[in-house]
Amino acid sequence: MSRVFVPGDALAVALGADGVAEALVNAGAEIVRTGSRGMAWLEPLIEVEIVGGRVGYGPVSAGDVAGLLAAGMLSGGAHALFLGHIDDHEWMRAQTRITFARCGVVDPLSVDDYVAHGGLRGLKRALEIGYAATIEQIARSGLRGRGGAGFPAGIKWKGAADAQADSKYVVCNADEGDSGTFADRMLMEGDPMSLIEGIAIAAFAIGASKAFVYSRSEYPHANATFAKALAAVRATGGLGAHAFGPNSPFEIELRIGAGAYVCGEETALLESLEGKRGQVRAKPPLPVHAGLFGKPTVINNVLTLATAPWILTHGAEAYAAVGHDRSRGTMPIQLAGNVKFPGLYEAPFGLTLGQIVNEIGGGTASGRPVRAVQCGGPLGAYFPPSLFDTPYDYEAFAARDGLIGHGGIVVFDDSVDMATQARFAMEFCAVESCGKCTPCRIGSVRGQEVIDRIVSGENRSSDIALLEDLCQTLKLGSLCALGGFTPYPVLSALGYFPEDFQRKPAQNGGGLKR
Amino acid sequence: MHKAWDDAAADRVLGAFSPTQDQLLPMLHALQAEFGWIAAEAVPILASKLNLSRAEVHGVISFYHDFRREPAGRIVVKLCRAEACQAMGGREMAEAVLAHFKLGWGDTNCDRSVTIEPVYCLGLCAVAPAALVNGAPRARVEPARLIADIEAMR
Ligand SMILES: Cc1cc2nc3c(=O)[nH]c(=O)nc-3n(C[C@H](O)[C@H](O)[C@H](O)COP(=O)(O)O)c2cc1C
Ligand code: SF4
Ligand code: FES
Numbered sequence: 001m002s003r004v005f006v007p008g009d010a011l012a013v014a015l016g017a018d019g020v021a022e023a024l025v026n027a028g029a030e031i032v033r034t035g036s037r038g039m040a041w042l043e044p045l046i047e048v049e050i051v052g053g054r055v056g057y058g059p060v061s062a063g064d065v066a067g068l069l070a071a072g073m074l075s076g077g078a079h080a081l082f083l084g085h086i087d088d089h090e091w092m093r094a095q096t097r098i099t100f101a102r103c104g105v106v107d108p109l110s111v112d113d114y115v116a117h118g119g120l121r122g123l124k125r126a127l128e129i130g131y132a133a134t135i136e137q138i139a140r141s142g143l144r145g146r147g148g149a150g151f152p153a154g155i156k157w158k159g160a161a162d163a164q165a166d167s168k169y170v171v172c173n174a175d176e177g178d179s180g181t182f183a184d185r186m187l188m189e190g191d192p193m194s195l196i197e198g199i200a201i202a203a204f205a206i207g208a209s210k211a212f213v214y215s216r217s218e219y220p221h222a223n224a225t226f227a228k229a230l231a232a233v234r235a236t237g238g239l240g241a242h243a244f245g246p247n248s249p250f251e252i253e254l255r256i257g258a259g260a261y262v263c264g265e266e267t268a269l270l271e272s273l274e275g276k277r278g279q280v281r282a283k284p285p286l287p288v289h290a291g292l293f294g295k296p297t298v299i300n301n302v303l304t305l306a307t308a309p310w311i312l313t314h315g316a317e318a319y320a321a322v323g324h325d326r327s328r329g330t331m332p333i334q335l336a337g338n339v340k341f342p343g344l345y346e347a348p349f350g351l352t353l354g355q356i357v358n359e360i361g362g363g364t365a366s367g368r369p370v371r372a373v374q375c376g377g378p379l380g381a382y383f384p385p386s387l388f389d390t391p392y393d394y395e396a397f398a399a400r401d402g403l404i405g406h407g408g409i410v411v412f413d414d415s416v417d418m419a420t421q422a423r424f425a426m427e428f429c430a431v432e433s434c435g436k437c438t439p440c441r442i443g444s445v446r447g448q449e450v451i452d453r454i455v456s457g458e459n460r461s462s463d464i465a466l467l468e469d470l471c472q473t474l475k476l477g478s479l480c481a482l483g484g485f486t487p488y489p490v491l492s493a494l495g496y497f498p499e500d501f502q503r504k505p506a507q508n509g510g511g512l513k514r
Numbered sequence: 515m516h517k518a519w520d521d522a523a524a525d526r527v528l529g530a531f532s533p534t535q536d537q538l539l540p541m542l543h544a545l546q547a548e549f550g551w552i553a554a555e556a557v558p559i560l561a562s563k564l565n566l567s568r569a570e571v572h573g574v575i576s577f578y579h580d581f582r583r584e585p586a587g588r589i590v591v592k593l594c595r596a597e598a599c600q601a602m603g604g605r606e607m608a609e610a611v612l613a614h615f616k617l618g619w620g621d622t623n624c625d626r627s628v629t630i631e632p633v634y635c636l637g638l639c640a641v642a643p644a645a646l647v648n649g650a651p652r653a654r655v656e657p658a659r660l661i662a663d664i665e666a667m668r
């Protein structure tokens with residue numbers, strides 16, 4: 001009988017996918033729980049295996065199931081929710097799915113399914129060509145860290161491989177704290193095996209036999225799925241005493257954070273793994289020289305590591321062949337907030353921001369004009385539509401004081417009040433500061449007060465100057481990007497949307513929304 | 515969910531871990547899963563197990579937003595306060611929910627039925643505003659509907 005693929009991704013579950021699965025099972029259908037394809041507005045999006053491929057239906061609710069079955073869904077029958085072949089859907093077809101090629105397609109907990117879809121070839125190749133050639137592949141691919149800073153992965157791996165020590169570690173940063181981002185979560189739920197394979201490749205390349213994945217407590221579903229995936233791989237011997245060959249052990253341990261954004265910063269994360277307060281360490285030493293427990297450590301984002309298998313399988317040149325300038329390969333762009341077609345869109349670097357927001361995203365969900373777009377998480381600038389010609393590329397964004405970061409794009413319509421957004425940036429910094437630097441810890445509190453005063457309209461011009469000065473202090477006097485980058489959302493709000501800081505108090509109800 | 519502190523139960527929970535400092539967060543998570551909160555009694559026990567000072571253990575517990583030093587309600591509601599949710603009316607949603615239960619952020623009501631906590635992104639930013647109710651994800655949250663569902667669980 002034709003199998004039905006029902007997403008088990010947290011987003012689909014939040015929209016009722018479990019009820020859909022139950023209704024299908026009760027009706028006697030054979031189901032497979034998968035990840036999400038990334039078209040959030042069509043979730044729960046189910047797919048049916050028919051002759052010639054898979055066809056989709058969505059968004060499906062539990063109440064639709066009886067009607068779908070009556071319409072002959074199991075053989076691809078016509079129905080109002082019919083979407084055709086998902087790979088041919090216009091939103092999917094235009095993408096270049098490398099990191100997310102299998103997400104939403106495979107059974108995330110099946111090693112066999114993973115292998116049937118091309119999995120484990122990257123690790124096999126790495127073991128064949130040896131560690132030096134493996135690192136060379138990663139370096140030549142141009143892959144840069146997808147966690148935010150965009151540091152070349154090959155250089156990092158080489159640093160740790162060259163370090164001499166009795167033990168080394170790979171740490172996967174799955175703390176994904178940036179608002180507007182969810183790619184790590186989707187991958188851990190939809191194709192966790194690719195992350196496990198990527199971690200194994202990194203460990204083999206640097207000579208580590210132990211890795212940690214540091215995820216966040218806000219992701220209970222992803223953590224449960226990832227733990228099951230680890231167990232499935234362990235059961236096949238892919239982890240354990242002989243993972244890399246006879247008596248060549250490798251183990252991955254999943255650890256969960258405890259609701260601190262700053263623990264996404266790599267050194268705070270290492271402190272947290274060691275059982276300490278998540279306070280940022282001064283560098284040097286770099287983690288590749290003295291990281292976890294003082295040992296050489298490669299710390300990479302989920303997407304960085306999960307892309308390594310593809311590069312080893314298809315070759316560095318194939319990855320480097322797409323992209324823009326010094327940003328090679330693809331970025332899994334995450335479209336969120338007030339946008340008509342939200343979701344995960346993987347594409348080579350180089351699209352313009354306007355193409356992403358207006359063409360791919362379809363503009364706002366509310367139908368009102370786009371007013372501001374925050375790129376790169378809570379520490380990223382707010383861009384107005386006048387900057388929509390900016391190419392999506394690390395350097396091009398940086399040149400405009402913007403941030404690609406982890407690939408999040410949050411769209412706001414014209415009902416947004418940018419003074420409120422600026423105040424929130426300061427508030428977030430105050431809530432999440434690790435406390436080590438005074439400008440970040442105290443300055444962020446002062447920043448909220450100054451913005452309150454600006455909005456209340458007393459000494460506006462001198463308070464605006466004070467706010468700019470404070471931002472300068474934060475930029476210069478912060479050890480990490482939490483304090484150092486909070487000025488970007490604040491100053492971009494002030495610079496591009498000055499009118500929101502100039503309203504008469506009566507117009508904003510005498511104060512800001514909290 | 516919350517339970518009163520119980521030394522024997524705590525011992526059972528902590529027995530599963532090796533006594534090294536890197537186990538402190540896993541231990542705290544396990545204690546919170548058992549009791550719903552981290553009672554003050556846990557501090558000296560953890561300190562002696564891990565050979566740390568009480569101040570160090572306390573410092574770790576207080577650093578992380580997740581660890582509750584007071585019992586929570588039976589229903590723990592985490593509302594996302596971050597930007598993608600703000601763009602879809604998350605602020606107004608949170609205000610309505612807090613006002614209905616007459617609670618501030620992080621507070622628990624008198625009958626210990628409901629706790630409302632802020633959270634900064636649940637990775638559900640494409641279907642905002644988002645919430646977690648006792649760990650179950652909720653998307654495109656409408657305040658009236660969420661309030662009714664919580665009331666039905668009370
Ligand atoms: C405040 C702060 C939060 C961060 N949060 C994350 C995060 O959640 N995930 C992540 O991968 N990197 C995060 N980073 C970046 C990491 O410090 C680090 O650059 C990254 O994990 C390196 O991996 P990559 O080279 O693969 O990107 C954060 C940095 C800062 C300053
Ligand atoms: S900038 Fe803020 S978060 Fe970063 S190290 Fe300093 S105090 Fe900690
Ligand atoms: S910003 Fe609310 S779920 Fe991500």
